[in-house]
Amino acid sequence: MTPQATPQSCSDIHQVLKEVFGYDQFRTGQDLVITAATQGQDTLVLMPTGGGKSLCYQIPALALPGITIVVSPLISLMQDQVAQLKALGVSAECLNQSLTREQSMAIYQDLHAGKIKLLYVAPERLLLADFIERLHHLPVSLFAIDEAHCVSHWGHDFRPHYFQLNRLKEYFPAIPIMALTATADTATRHDIVQQLRLNSPYIYTGSFDRPNxxxxxxxxxxxxxxxxxxxxxxxxxxxxxxxxxxxxxxxxxxxxxxxxxxxxxxxxxxxxxxxxxxxxxxxxxxxxxxxxxxxxxxxxxxxxxxxxxxxxxxxxxxxxxxxxxxxxxxxxxxxxxxxxxxxxxxxxxxxxxxxxxxxxxxxxxxxxxxxxxxxxxxxxxxxxxxxxxxxxxxxxxxxxxxxxNPPKQFDGTIVAQQALSCVYRAEQKFGMGYIVELLRGANTARIRDNNHHELSTFAIGKEHSVEFWLSILRQLVHQGLLQQDITLGSILRLTEAARPVLRGEYQLQLAEPRLQAQHVYQDKLAQFNYDKKLFAKLRALRKELADADDVPPYVVFNDKTLAEMAQLTPTNDREFLQVSGVGFTKLTKYGGAFMNLIRSYLANS
Incomplete structure (x- = not known):
């Protein structure tokens, strides 16, 4: 049974975005995908991880009549999505092997009673004959296939059960499909459309850039x-x-x-x-x-x-x-x-x-x-x-x-000659670690047993660190002056290209070894100009409420929302709703506790 999918006005989907999810505006591309889906069009959504793919099918699920079936590959992912939706007041469930028979039957009853808007299932469950038969008697509005690259032979995480999802169009030709993925090269994108038999789909390719x-x-x-x-x-x-x-x-x-x-x-x-x-x-x-x-x-x-x-x-x-x-x-x-x-x-x-x-x-x-x-x-x-x-x-x-920290070049001719000569005088029979020990003059039993402490290149580079010489040797391999024989324990051998360097016939430019990476600390929330002490108290409260509800803290509110609270210090319902990520359900459920903490903090500051 297919419900009549009527186009939704732009104000409707914006209303859902604000009242349910607590956001004032869509991210780039979300509204285009959502509009296409609510108008009954097949869609392919390519957005980066964290780019807001979930809202692309969750909002149509709430704007359209009937049920949206979401195909998801992992139980943990289903459970997490359902927990977040329930915290927003959305009727969502998942069917998977972790449930008892009684729990599954209760979900089926709610489905047929029209009490569920989003149902998450694994592809294995979706394609069972009795489940397909059940769906024919339910008002399904949309199929959303998350991690859709799994359907493609060219995808980096191909899964046979996903491949069989091409049968959906045989069973439900009139119900639109939304395929979503964060990682698909050009070949994989074409294959997703072909394998799922998407009909003239609206394809949205968002930026893959994650500037943060x-x-x-x-x-x-x-x-x-x-x-x-x-x-x-x-x-x-x-x-x-x-x-x-x-x-x-x-x-x-x-x-x-x-x-x-x-x-x-x-x-x-x-x-x-x-x-x-x-x-x-x-x-x-x-x-x-x-x-x-x-x-x-x-x-x-x-x-x-x-x-x-x-x-x-x-x-x-x-x-x-x-x-x-x-x-x-x-x-x-x-x-x-x-x-x-x-x-x-x-x-x-x-x-x-x-x-x-x-x-x-x-x-x-x-x-x-x-x-x-x-x-x-x-x-x-x-x-x-x-x-x-x-x-x-x-x-x-x-x-x-x-x-x-742009790479810096230096005249590496002398150190290259030292390294190449050391490999040659050790008869090209040893790997990088041993050559580095020779260059630095290490007093090891192995070097003494080989009489290599008597070589002219022994300790020739003792002023440099182990890390320095490893970097130089790796660069010489990369530049084709040395090669590693992986069939013989990665021993180093000179190539013909090493001869003119050893003879000093040209100047060799190498990159200065980066012996310690520079990690510049970033205040992850600096953009909010927030009260750090208040933020710490809000985090502690969030953890307490999350543990009481047996959900992850981010299901209550994410860090950005807490930082904005610590910046705006809302103390009434109107102000609290202005915080990004706060909708009516979360205002009702959590607003009182957080506003009481903020009032108390302000009174004692």
Whole structure:
């Protein structure tokens, strides 16, 4: 049964935006998508993580008659969205395997009674024959498919059950579909439209730029020490640290806990109960740092993640962009840091050799090559990211490590000759670590056993640090003067291009090694000119109310809303409604407690 979808006036959707969600205006593009959806048109929405995709289907769900079915890939993501909608007074539910039979039957009864506006389901549930039959007897107005890149073979997170969603148009040809994603290159976008059989869709491609995120790449010297040094400057802030293996996740999380950080591990090898505990505790600000594999993925809807760190290079830019996009979803300042060792590139490339499908292998290799180029680049990081997604930028961003601390060049001929000579005199049989020890004159048993302390290049570079020489050797590899043989323990060998450098036939320019990254502290809420003491009290109250309702604090109010309260100090209903993020439901539920605190604070100040 399909309800008659009538076009909604602009004032209607603006009314929903203000009264339910507490916002005065739409973000760029939201109103265009919402208008198309309410007029019954298929839509494809490409917006960055934190760009406001959810409102694109939540507002049509409230403006249209009937029910909106939302396809979501993870139970945790469904539960989070439903909790936030219920806090706004919206009738929303989710059906998933975590529910008892009695709970599921109660939701079905409410559906048929017209008491639910948004229903979240996994693609596996949606495509069951009995569920499809049930939907034919319900007034469905819209299908919203979140994380729609999962439907595409070219997407970086292809899922077979998502691929089967192409059957929706067979079952419900008259009901519009909205597909939404934050990460899709041109090939994936075309594939989404084709696979879902979208009919002349309205396609909105928002800016992929997240100007509040600062992109920083740090050369990997002693990554654990680099990590701990950074975390010590982020007390109490929420963050995610991504690693490529479960073993490394366990090791690093244990080291952080030992160092006194409020951290926990998350990966697919842990029991479901433990994973659920970590994700819930992180959402509730009871755990500040999660060390995780990519299994800690799309369910992260937490707006106040202040940093995302990649301990290892990701396999493609789409994954990197999506994972870094989990920082700063509230629009406040955040950081994305990548620890990079050029030697990781050939190691990662070896993984692709196991891919049987040749076409798939080629695509994955090309995507990793783009990621490696991003890591090795000496130009604005944001320009490279945006250009990858076909959003071409001429100007540098001013908020990445390259823009804030531009690479400096120096005449590296002498240090290059020292390094190359050392490799040659050690008979091209050793890796970087050993060559660095030789250059610095390390008194090790291995060097003495090889009689390399008698080489003319022994201790020739003792005035420079380990990190300095590692950076120089990596640059010589990158410039093609040295090559690493990964089949023989990554030993260094000279190339033909090294000969003219050793003979001094031309001047070699190298980048000055960055031995310690510059992290400039940013007051994440400085734009509000707010009372910091009042903000701290408001946060404490928010946590108390959230714990009482058993929801994450951001479900009550996000940090931006609290900062605006600490700036405007509202003490009556009219003033409280002027705060961004406050609608009528939250005014009724939470307004009294927050205004009482503000009145008390002002009286005692």
């Amino acid at each position: 995120i600062r992109y920083t790449l740090e050369e990997k010297f002693k990554p654990l020490s680099q990590l701990i040094r950074y975390l010590k400057a982020q007390p109490g802030q929420s963050g995610i640290i991504y690693c490529t293996s479960r073993k490394r996740v366990d090791e690093i999380s244990a080291k952080l806990v030992e160092a006194g950080f409020n951290a926990a591990a998350y990966h697919a090898g842990l029991e479901n109960q433990q994973r659920s505990f970590v994700q819930t505790a992180f959402a509730k600000d009871d755990i500040h740092i999660v060390v995780a594999t990519v299994a800690f993925g799309m369910g992260i809807n937490k707006p106040n993640v202040r940093f995302v760190i990649h301990y290892d290079i990701p396999k493609n830019i789409e994954s990197y962009y999506q994972e870094t996009g989990r920082a700063g979803r509230d629009g406040l300042a955040a950081e994305a840091i990548l620890y990079f060792d050029p030697a990781d590139i050939p190691r990662v490339k070896r993984f692709f050799e196991d891919i049987v499908d040749e076409q798939r292998k080629k695509v994955e290799q090309q995507r990793f090559n783009a990621m490696a180029s991003f890591a090795e680049a000496q130009t604005c990081r944001r320009k490279i990211l945006l250009n990858y997604f076909s959003e071409y930028q001429r100007e540098a961003c001013g908020n990445c490590d390259i823009c804030l």
